Each structure stands twice: as structure tokens, then as C-alpha cells.
Amino acid sequence: MDKKHAKKIKRDKKKKKEKKQAQEQDQQMRKQMNMFDRMPKVCSACEKGFPKTREAHMTWRVVVRNEKQQVRLFCPECQEKIDEGIDKMFGDNDDKAGI
Numbered sequence: 001m002d003k004k005h006a007k008k009i010k011r012d013k014k015k016k017k018e019k020k021q022a023q024e025q026d027q028q029m030r031k032q033m034n035m036f037d038r039m040p041k042v043c044s045a046c047e048k049g050f051p052k053t054r055e056a057h058m059t060w061r062v063v064v065r066n067e068k069q070q071v072r073l074f075c076p077e078c079q080e081k082i083d084e085g086i087d088k089m090f091g092d093n094d095d096k097a098g099i
């Protein structure tokens with residue numbers, strides 16, 4: 001094997017590796033895009049439209065149920081309601097707890 005040939009093999013190997021990495025990245029991106037496709041465009045509770053702003057991305061909550069691949073979206077107002085609801089639920093449980 002001459003030097004030139006060795007170099008070519010090395011280059012081919014590198015190319016193969018790069019190709020594999022690109023494929024993996026592509027797959028991951030597709031997965032994320034798929035998730036994004038599934039994301040509702042409105043709040044799952046009050047059906048308010050999701051504004052495509054940076055602030056909205058920071059404040060709206062995305063809840064993913066992996067087993068069902070369900071994605072729910074909650075606006076800041078509904079998050080508060082949900083949190084209150086959880087508090088109430090726990091409060092009720094406390095009231096009913098005991099003998």
C-alpha cells in the first residue's frame with residue numbers, strides 16, 4: 001500500500017464518520033420537529049393562541065406525556081390555575097384525611 005492510498009483510506013473513513021454524525025443529527029432534528037408538530041398552537045386549557053415570541057417560549061409551559069406522545073401547552077394564566085388546583089386538591093385531601 002503506498003502513502004497516497006493510505007491517505008485516501010483515512011479520508012474515506014473520516015467522511016464515513018462525518019456522514020454518520022450528520023445522519024444522527026438529522027434524526028434528532030426530525031424527532032424534535034415531530035414534537036414541535038405535535039405541539040398545540042393554542043393553550044390546552046383556555047385555547048388562547050400561542051404567540052410566537054421569545055417571552056411566550058419562556059413563560060408558556062409545555063407538558064409532554066411520553067407514553068402517549070401527547071403534548072399539551074399551557075399559557076401563564078392557566079399554569080397559575082393549575083397550580084392553584086393542585087394546591088386545592090392537596091388541601092381537600094388534607095381535610096378528608098384522618099379517620
Ligand SMILES: [Zn+2]
Binds near residue numbers: 043046
Ligand atoms: Zn390558558
